[in-house]
Amino acid sequence: MAASAFTRTRSCTMGGLGAPRALLASLAGLMLACGGQDAPDAASLDTQAPDTVSLETSSLETRSLDTRSAEKTLLDADPQSLLGGWPWPGNKTPAVALALEVKNGVGQPLRVREGSTFFINQIDIRTFVTSTKDEGLRNLIAQSDFGGLGWWGVRQVDQESIGAPGPYTRRRFFRNAAWMDLPSHFIVEPVDSRGRLTGVPILLNAGTEHQRRAGMDDFFIRRFRGIQTASGCATPDDCSASTQFEEEAILELRNAYEHAQRQTLTLRSDTRTLRLRWSLRPAAPYEIPVEQVRDARYTYGFRIGVEALTPPRPDGTYAPGTEISFQLTLRDGAGNRLHDKGYLPPYNEVAPDGTESGLQYYRAFFDATTTYYRRKHRERMLMTQIIGPAQNIQPIRSIVALEAFLDPEVDEQVVATPERDGVFSQFATLPFANVLFGGAFIDPNLWNQPNTDTWQFKLPDNAAPGTYLVTVKGRRVYLGEDLPGSTTIEIQVGTPQRTQPKHTTGPCTSCHSKGGELGVVLHANDNRAACAGCHAPLAFELEGPIFVRTHFIHSRSNRFDAPLQQCSSCHLTKESIQRTSKAACLSCHKSYPDSHVAQFGPIESMYVGGGAESFQQCTGACHTRHPGSGL
The missing domain is CATH 2.60.40.1930 (Macroglobulin (MG2) domain)
Structure with a gap:
């Protein structure tokens, strides 16, 4: 999608009053703007790795009659009748944080309180297939609804096993697929039983894997990944006898930024579905059925x-x-x-x-x-x-x-x-x-x-x-x-x-x-x-302690802005980085020297390095400072 088109639409969406009909036209075009690469043949996945993955565009001439009809309904409607959820001055109703979920291409039914105003705070999309053989993610790529997203570059980055003393469950985590790294956005459209728009769509920017821009991204948390789970493994590393494998792709967007919370929906009584369009697969929107509850016993909030x-x-x-x-x-x-x-x-x-x-x-x-x-x-x-x-x-x-x-x-x-x-x-x-x-x-x-x-x-x-x-x-x-x-x-x-x-x-x-x-x-x-x-x-x-989780999450997140070796980004004193253990070091580092392997054993846990011994203090004669720490 052209950057200028995206910029213009965000400006109109964020800017408030503007020209409603121009906004509707822009959104209608964006619904059709971006396409995704066809899936690579699963057998040739390891050999195809172009430096960049281009996005195909879908022309207006090839869009479906249903989409054209929806666009015409949107453009012909009275803009004021569609802007019930728009944050006009004087609209003081607090918006409700709405969570959307899709499983294997099917939108999970959504029950909401009638008459409430919402913003999209969470999008969970999961697709999965099962297999009796260890084939990495090949079946997922060949058979699932995520198959056409562009999987070039995907690789395993972490592995963890649980279940001692056995049998074990092993999980392998995959990242760097083209679709995971590309910038993408979502459009949420309220529609009636005939697929006609009943309100102004919401445009949400999912950002990219490698940059977090609070002024542009719409969600604080963005996590796209692939996972393979093997059950019934004889040892943490030996799943050769297992016949239970699950391959899945997961997309998590959570915690909408303040500017995204101002993009709201108030559902009309005839709204029956939220249509969720993803720019990487625009021809196949997800349909989330909506039931509006009139006499709910409870209110929102917690x-x-x-x-x-x-x-x-x-x-x-x-x-x-x-x-x-x-x-x-x-x-x-x-x-x-x-x-x-x-x-x-x-x-x-x-x-x-x-x-x-x-x-x-x-x-x-x-x-x-x-x-x-x-x-x-x-x-x-x-x-x-x-x-x-x-x-x-x-x-x-x-x-x-x-x-x-x-x-x-x-x-x-x-x-x-x-x-x-x-x-x-x-x-x-x-x-x-x-x-x-x-x-x-x-x-x-x-x-x-x-x-x-x-x-x-x-x-x-x-x-x-x-x-x-x-x-x-x-x-x-x-x-x-x-x-x-x-x-x-x-x-x-x-x-x-x-x-x-x-x-x-x-x-x-x-x-x-x-x-x-x-x-x-x-x-x-x-x-x-x-x-x-x-x-x-x-x-x-074992990864329960906050220092383990904080190290692990920030070291794996490409959206953390500071250099990882710069401990002073978070630590306030040099003493606070001097307590060393496997858990302290290997919650952030993925490897250590062969001399450490010989003395302390191989890395067995992606979170803490080993087992119970991972929390024992290392000798005070080593690691009294961290290179590049700033402390």
Whole structure:
């Protein structure tokens, strides 16, 4: 698509009032402007690698009668009748963050509240095929609806296996295909039962793989990749006997920038479908059925309340050794409860698709998630933690064993102790881990029992005085809106004097802004001190710690603006980069010298380098500074 045409349309879309009929004409042309390369023959994939992939254009003469009819309807309509969702001055209705999903070329049905105004905050597109042989992504390229996008240059960049002591599941991650790197955009068209436009389409720029431009890109998160999953492998690397392979392509766009949030839709009563056009496959738009709910019981929005039921001492503090009961309350934006007081429904009534109220539980049993690479936002864990005192908060490196999650006598897991970790922390999943994981691996009937919205954290007898943080985080998915939420409260232990964390990294706002703030993305919590408790390394998810995830995500993201070796982009002191371990180094680096392999073993995990030993401190005689760190 010509750059000038794109620029003109964005200017009109962003500029507000302009000339509506000119805008409609421009959008109508853009719906037809870009085409994609035919798929390469799967057998010759490895030999075809042109330096550039051109885009074919689709002429007006070859477009379908249906498309021409839609264009004529758009151009002939009264512009004012189509601009119900346009952000005219005086339109004060807050727009709802809408999530769109497509699976194997089929738009997933969308139920929304009638009369609401929306912006597109999330687009998830997934296509997959299965195979009985290990053929990389060849079947996906030959058979799926992504086959014609242009796969030249695709290569495996990472690999990870889970499932010790076996059998293992191995995932291979692929990037650099032409379609993943090319700039592309989406157009969302509200249409009636006959395919006629019922409102102004929204144009969304997906940007490119190698640049993040807050003023041009419309989404803070952009992740396009291919994944091959092999099940039933004998070892982490040997899947030769496996006959279960899944090949998939995934497109994730999330967290619309502020300027994109101003592009809104208000659906007319006759809107039946959202037609999602992608510039890399314009001849085959996705059709997302829409049902508008008139008398919805709940409103949009998500609030999490948490309170201590155990009263403090007269001076407002808790004594070390005290067991404190807490209770959560999940509400919609108008304050309506999403569950009865004292009660959370059985797991089987919630997972995998949630409740009428939008309540969500952990669902990775049904839809596997992988940090950075695969749909982590869809994990939807409801969870709580305590950590403190604030002045001692630091990353937790002690590993939580799987047995701790399965013990029927233990509802809340201690993940850090002052003696071992320099800080105290305890967490609990809701429902409790012995129900979540016990129901999955031991007794399925646990998933049918009612659950509670209360829990207890017991302070250690030697709890240091100061401020302790109690956090609850979760996710609500309700009538098209997919929102994270979290709340952190403070309690005082041993002293009424408030203490504060000592951050050695920041400021994250250098990049996380204008719709990508920490208070919006991830768990929607900008209190970074509250992260470490939930983010301890788990025996089945060693990459839990924040320093591991931050290193891994930013080192893999081509949209991170700073040089990776420049630690000073995030670290504030030279001391903060001097604690070395496999996990610290290999969460960012993909290799290390042969001498290190001989001494410390080969790299076995793309996240932390190895196993439990990955969190042990390396000798202080090595790695006291990082070349190019700026510190």
